[in-house]
Amino acid sequence: xxxxxxxxxxxxxxxxxxxxxxxxxxxxxxxxxxxxxxxxxxxxxxxxxxxxxxxxxxxxxxxxxxxxxxxxxxxxxxxxxxxxxxxxxxxxxxxxxxxxxxxxxxxxxxxxxxxxxxxxxxxxxxxxxxxxxxxxxxxxxxxxxxxxxxxxxxxxxxxxxxxxxxxxxxxxxxxxxxxxxxxxxxxxxxxxxxxxxxxxxxxxxxxxxxxxxxxxxxxxxxxxxxxxxxxxxxxxxxxxxxxxxxxxxxxxxxxxxxxxxxxxxxxxxxxxxxxxxxxxxxxxxxxxxxxxxxxxxxxxxxxxxxxxxxxxxxxxxxxxxxxx
Amino acid sequence: xxxxxxxxxxxxxxxxxxxxxxxxxxxxxxxxxxxxxxxxxxxxxxxxxxxxxxxxxxxxxxxxxxxxxxxxxxxxxxxxxxxxxxxxxxxxxxxxxxxxxxxxxxxxxxxxxxxxxxxxxxxxxxxxxxxxxxxxxxxxxxxxxxxxxxxxxxxxxxxxxxxxxxxxxxxxxxxxxxxxxxxxxxxxxxxxxxxxxxxxxxxxxxxxxxxxxxxxxxxxxxxxxxxxxxxxxxxxxxxxxxxxxxxxxxxxxxxxxxxxxxxxxxxxxxxxxxxxxxxxxxxxxxxxxxxxxxxxxxxxxxxxxxxxxxxxxxxxxxxxxxxxxxxxxxxxxx
Numbered sequence: 001x002x003x004x005x006x007x008x009x010x011x012x013x014x015x016x017x018x019x020x021x022x023x024x025x026x027x028x029x030x031x032x033x034x035x036x037x038x039x040x041x042x043x044x045x046x047x048x049x050x051x052x053x054x055x056x057x058x059x060x061x062x063x064x065x066x067x068x069x070x071x072x073x074x075x076x077x078x079x080x081x082x083x084x085x086x087x088x089x090x091x092x093x094x095x096x097x098x099x100x101x102x103x104x105x106x107x108x109x110x111x112x113x114x115x116x117x118x119x120x121x122x123x124x125x126x127x128x129x130x131x132x133x134x135x136x137x138x139x140x141x142x143x144x145x146x147x148x149x150x151x152x153x154x155x156x157x158x159x160x161x162x163x164x165x166x167x168x169x170x171x172x173x174x175x176x177x178x179x180x181x182x183x184x185x186x187x188x189x190x191x192x193x194x195x196x197x198x199x200x201x202x203x204x205x206x207x208x209x210x211x212x213x214x215x216x217x218x219x220x221x222x223x224x225x226x227x228x229x230x231x232x233x234x235x236x237x238x239x240x241x242x243x244x245x246x247x248x249x250x251x252x253x254x255x256x257x258x259x260x261x262x263x264x265x266x267x268x269x270x271x272x273x274x275x276x277x278x279x280x281x282x283x284x285x286x287x288x289x290x291x292x293x294x295x296x297x298x299x300x301x302x303x304x305x306x307x308x309x310x311x312x313x314x315x316x317x318x319x320x321x322x323x324x
Numbered sequence: 325x326x327x328x329x330x331x332x333x334x335x336x337x338x339x340x341x342x343x344x345x346x347x348x349x350x351x352x353x354x355x356x357x358x359x360x361x362x363x364x365x366x367x368x369x370x371x372x373x374x375x376x377x378x379x380x381x382x383x384x385x386x387x388x389x390x391x392x393x394x395x396x397x398x399x400x401x402x403x404x405x406x407x408x409x410x411x412x413x414x415x416x417x418x419x420x421x422x423x424x425x426x427x428x429x430x431x432x433x434x435x436x437x438x439x440x441x442x443x444x445x446x447x448x449x450x451x452x453x454x455x456x457x458x459x460x461x462x463x464x465x466x467x468x469x470x471x472x473x474x475x476x477x478x479x480x481x482x483x484x485x486x487x488x489x490x491x492x493x494x495x496x497x498x499x500x501x502x503x504x505x506x507x508x509x510x511x512x513x514x515x516x517x518x519x520x521x522x523x524x525x526x527x528x529x530x531x532x533x534x535x536x537x538x539x540x541x542x543x544x545x546x547x548x549x550x551x552x553x554x555x556x557x558x559x560x561x562x563x564x565x566x567x568x569x570x571x572x573x574x575x576x577x578x579x580x581x582x583x584x585x586x587x588x589x590x591x592x593x594x595x596x597x598x599x600x601x602x603x604x605x606x607x608x609x610x611x612x613x614x615x616x617x618x619x620x621x622x623x624x625x626x627x628x629x630x631x632x633x634x635x636x637x638x639x640x641x642x643x644x645x646x647x648x649x650x651x652x653x654x655x656x657x658x
Binding site: 130 | 355357373376439461479502521522563564585587606628629
């Protein structure tokens with residue numbers, strides 16, 4: 001095990017000292033020396049995630065596909081672009097650059113008022129001595145926040161105008177999870193980072209939560225009819241549970257997408273009355289032809305089109321017009 | 325598991341004077357833990373949880389306790405200097421990144437690196453005397469011999485600031501170079517050495533007014549000092565270059581260089597003065613340097629991003645523990 005860790009560390013150190021460190025030094029960015037090193041690991045973990053998706057998860061999709069191969073398969077390509085941009089750290093870096101000054105300013109402002117955000121360890125001191133319990137508690141809290149943010153994405157017309165891009169995919173696969181507008185990603189990141197700071201998630205845990213959480217979410221978008229059994233499906237979100245959230249609405253089920261919001265732990269849907277376990281197979285996508293038009297567009301065209309949709313949604317009088 | 329860990333610590337620290345004297349503490353800043361190693365065995369005995377993002381540690385002036393700055397939880401975790409066990413927690417010490425006691429023990433100072441302020445506390449009870457907000461990532465500190473002034477580097481703005489400890493007023497604030505980090509007051513009390521992490525060496529600064537009186541090239545990413553113990557020579561880690569330089573502060577020249585890969589950071593010396601232990605931040609290891617041979621002879625695995633390191637000097641009794649009044653990184657007070 002130590003040998004594997006050493007190989008990982010050696011690779012990270014070599015990549016950093018060869019490519020990243022010299023650039024930071026050259027441009028007077030030594031304050032970012034340690035974060036830069038962590039960023040290299042973030043990218044390396046991204047490569048691992050891509051490998052897990054492309055080899056592990058895709059195996060199940062190929063072996064037991066729910067929706068058979070069709071002409072819509074071409075729609076998957078853009079989702080793969082999203083996944084690469086996200087997992088390789090390109091979009092997260094851009095989002096970090098934009099959000100960091102704001103997050104820092106908020107924390108500094110709060111601090112100048114003499115207020116230090118309470119940390120969870122104050123309430124539960126035993127957490128400080130138990131790394132696994134601490135990780136799980138923070139993971140659950142993080143997911144709780146993510147659940148309500150997800151509901152907000154569906155509840156506000158302006159936010160739905162962005163988030164609808166994620167739902168417009170008719171050919172949902174393991175690549176679909178990262179298909180989001182950059183502004184949507186930015187808002188979610190900002191909210192979750194602030195939440196994490198308030199409750200006391202430390203950076204190392206945050207990265208791990210992000211990695212495990214996003215892997216679960218990639219799997220929950222898989223084109224398979226699989227779950228974890230009666231109990232398992234109530235403990236962890238799987239493809240069968242989440243596919244319902246992406247279901248195409250019909251006159252009989254106009255609000256079908258307003259269910260099964262939970263990213264990782266279905267307990268939130270169960271507690272707040274939004275869980276549906278009916279085992280039915282439904283096509284995915286949206287019934288709004290304008291939003292459905294996202295399909296077939298490339299990454300840039302989708303970003304531009306959805307930005308226009310977002311701007312129009314900010315004009316008073318316009319309301320969500322997709323799955324209502 | 326926790327009991328087993330403490331049993332291991334007890335084995336290392338609790339049996340006899342010599343056994344206790346054998347311990348080394350290393351803070352693993354990215355995994356919220358500290359490692360306990362034996363110097364003689366050169367192995368990690370145990371890894372115990374400690375706060376969140378612990379970076380620096382120091383022994384209290386009476387030698388009885390070790391303070392660990394837990395930056396994210398805004399606390400000082402107080403360990404028993406003999407057993408390594410946790411004694412208590414000092415709360416509301418905000419973002420305690422770098423720590424230091426003034427030589428007379430009257431003042432305790434913290435540099436809040438992430439939150440841009442320097443806090444001056446009364447050393448006896450950790451009551452806040454003054455908080456000075458100052459932009460630029462307050463990084464490391466050193467004190468004058470009279471315990472009147474603390475000097476703090478600002479890594480982002482490239483400045484060195486002198487604060488009056490009694491009034492908490494700024495005496496002077498000057499630009500010294502790119503990304504200043506480690507700072508040390510020489511025994512003559514007339515020269516400050518400041519390591520420039522954004523450059524390839526150090527500058528010599530007059531503590532009276534902050535004027536630069538000299539420079540010395542050591543290596544890229546010059547970061548932090550540690551005294552050799554003879555009052556004349558100092559080690560300086562060069563993080564980007566992956567070396568540790570030995571500096572003769574009398575002649576102001578580099579008299580030796582040791583290859584220590586993996587972003588060498590904090591240092592400490594074994595009580596017999598034969599070995600220099602250096603944290604290798606990136607490699608998750610701590611290097612052992614044979615000072616006579618001037619070469620790295622071992623590298624011991626520890627936790628993620630090891631930063632502060634502290635030798636328990638004797639561990640036998642409180643009075644026998646050599647008082648370490650500044651953080652392990654600011655070896656000037658040692």
